[in-house]
Amino acid sequence: MIARSRFPARHPTGRAKPGPPPDPPKPASTAPPPNWRRWLLPVAIAVTMLFVLLTRTPSGTGTRYTYTDFTGRVNAGQVKTVEITDKGAVSGTLKDGTKFTTQIPTALDSSGLTRQLQSQQVEITAKTTSGSSALTTLLVFLPLIAIVGLFLWSGRMATRAMSGGLSAVGRSRAKIIEAERPNTRFADVAGYQGVKQEVSEVVDFLRSPERYAAAGAKGPRGVIMVGPPGTGKTLLARAVAGEAEVPFLSVTGSAFVEMFVGVGASRVRDLFEEARKRAPSIIFIDEIDAVGARRGGGARLGGNDEREQTLNQLLAEMDGFDQSTGIVVLAATNRPDALDPALLRPGRFDRQVTVPLPNQGERAAILAVHAHGKTLAEDVELDRIARGTPGFSGADLANLVNEAAINAVRAERTVITADDLDTARDRILLGRREPSNALLPEERRAVAVHESGHALMAALCEHADPVAKVTILPAGVSLGATEQLPEAERHLYSQGYLQDLLTVQLGGRAAELVVFGEGSSGAANDLANATVVATRMVREFGLSTTLGPVGYAAGTPQYLGENLDDRLRRPYSEQTQxxxxxxxxxxLRQAEKRAIDLLRAYRRHLDELAGLLMAQETVDGKVVLAILGAEPPPTPLGKPAEHSRVPD
Known part of the structure; x- marks a missing residue:
């Protein structure tokens, strides 16, 4: 399906891949600490608070008087005895037996108070507090004692952790699957018969090595699965774990990389040591490009010594273990161009299995797997959905079915209809449709004319894919879309198909030029896509009469996207560029002129389709053909010459 929108439509590539199940909990290797240790910290806090309260308790007990009240009672003859400290603290008793405390302002002259007390015949006792008591000394050194105790306790805990944990730093973090195997089997993986056959031979070799030995064949040391994200590489590994009757050790490439030099190499050694103990066994390394990237050598500055040491250890382990032990290494990556050549040579990874995007038949089978357990309406045709989702990975198809189920729940239904699946496909390709995103009347007409131009070009061009639906409903960043469903899965594209593709992509801009006499920003995405197609026609496919049969192919696989280094290192001169x-x-100018000439010849049909879109907002592809009727399409520029088919 090709979506023509006024603005770029995003096509997410799902990366959600189910990982191996968690390991069962292992029994603790050390005895739990005694229960009394948990009370150490609360007791220490309580003792500290007690000492603080003791230091804040004033000397003596009784009613607290202000200095003015105290002198007033002395003058009234109510005070019997007083005890005065060198800090001015006063405690005593009244003649009625009441005890009291007060504080003499030390800045005042206390001689007058002394004469006043003597005149009233009050018994005076002096007390000195300058001496250092044991409690005061303890309180002074208490913070230091607490800090020293904290350091001693932390040191003991660190020593205990280092004795059992430092040796575990270099241990492998692989998940060992032995008794509790995943429920996934090869039958649960839809399609990919060739891939499953190559991977299943690994399982068969570990189960029955004598069959291969009788024919003089040696089992593979390693199998690396390469493909776009979301195609099911990890799912195939889970199926291997479910089918194999041998231990399965699963680990990711990032688990080897640490900030400490040598830790990754130690984990590699421990991983293969664990595999040898459980041989025959399978080691699965997911995202191996995290540790197996190309080594820079001495010419590169700032090399990653830890990663390179880890890779060297992995190379040594894969080349060094005895094949008779029955250890097979499975790996998966979506960046094969980044792997070191020494890792891919025979003897290490003997097989490189490509897991491509599923074809139409495989997409139908994958949709059937994800639709299992869901109620589908009678109008749902999985083959039609598969035909309309070229380029979708297994993860994308799972997301498609899930989005359709969410649409059904949103409509308070339990049955998934064909409209739910179509809406989910538009949601993935174009974005969420906002009912509040209303267009201005002039914008609405411009979008209708634009999409009508795409639709008419798709119907009039001989090699173009048939029109499935035309809509002017905004969705995401797209203000409208023309969807085409290919009649069959294409692997090779002729020059006629590519020229018709350019004409369809520029049909929206051509319609604006014919109707309004000027273009708009709505054709930005169309121009960008058409430029990419035309550039590949000239630079890679040799379809330029001026440049001739010369091809400069991209250095990276198409599913990885364009590499900036390939653009900077062009293998041709500026004149060739x-x-x-x-x-x-x-x-592009030729395709635009062809589209303009066709639309001028079919101007009446263009206006009719644009008016119908403004009235109904969404039009089926059959309506477009009905508007055109049985008139034969003119070819103002002549029929494009059919060239030999070339791979995309």
Whole structure:
């Protein structure tokens, strides 16, 4: 399906991949600490608070008087005895037996108070507090004692942890699956018969090595699965774990990388040691590019010594273990271009299995797997959905079915209809549809004319894919879309198909030029996509009469996207680049002129389809064909010459 939108439509590539199940909990190797240790900290806090309260308790007990009240009672003859400290603290008793305390302001002259007390015949006792008591000394050194105790306790805990934990730093973090195996089997993986056959031979070799020995065949040391994200590489590994009757050790490439030099290499050694103890066994390393990337050598500055040491140890282990032990290494990556060549040579990874995006039949089978347990309406045709989802990975298809189920729940239904699946597909390709995102009347007409141009070009061009639906409902960043469903799965594209593709992509801009006499920003995404197609026609496919049969293919696989280094290291001169730019512009101008001529010849049909879109907002592809009727399409520029088919 090809979506023509006024603005770029995003096509997410799902990376959600089910991982191996968690290991069963292991019994503790050390005895639990005694229960009394948990009370150490509360007791220490309580003792500290007690000492603080004791230091804040004033000397003596009784009613607290202000200095003014105290002198007033002395003058009234109510005070019997007083005890005065060198800090001015006063405690005593009244003649009625009441005890009291007060404080003499030390800044005042206390001689007058002394004469006053003597005149009233009050018994005076002096007390000195300058001496250092044991409690005061303890309180002074209490913070230091607490800090020293904390350091001693932390040191003991660290020593205990280091004795059992430091040796575990270099231990492998692999999940060992022995008794509780995953429930996934090869029958649960839809499609990919060739991939399953190559991977299943690994399981068969470990189960019956004598069959291969009788024929003089040796089992593979390693199998690496390469493919786009979301195609099911980890799912295949889970199926291997479910099918194999041998221990399965699963680990990710990032689990080997640490900030300490040598830790990764130690974990590699421990991983293969665990596999040898359980041989025959399978080691699965997911995202191996995290540890197996190309080594920089001495010419590169700032090399990652830890990663390179880990890779060297992995190379040594894979090349060094005895094949008779029955250890097979499975690995998965979506970046094969980043792997070190020494890792991919025979003897280490003997097989490189490509897990591509599923074809139409495999997509239908994958949809059936994800639709299991869900109630589908009678109008749901999985083959039609598979035909309309080219380029979808297994994760994308799972997301499609889940989004359709969410749409059904949103409508308070338990049955998933074909409209739910179509809405979910539009949601993934174009984005969420906002009912509040209303267009202005002039914008609404411009979008209708734009999408009508795409639809008419798709119906009039001989090699273009048929129109499935045309809509002017905004979704995500797209203000409208023209969807095409290919009649069959294409693997090779002729020059006629590519030229028709350019004409369809520029049909929206051509319709604006025919109706309004000027273009708009709505064709930005169309121009970008058409430029990419035209550039590949000239630079890679050799479909330029000026440049000739010369191809400069991209250095990275297409599912990885364009690499910036490939753009910077072009294997041709600036003059060739100028020729490429001129040829790309010529192809685009030729496609635009062809679209304008066709739309001028079918101007009445263009206006009719645009008016219908403004009235109904969404039009089926059959309506587009009905508007055109049985008139044969004209070819103003002549029928494009059919060239030999070339791979995309």
């Amino acid at each position: 100028r020729t490429v730019d001129e040829e790309v512009a010529r192809l």
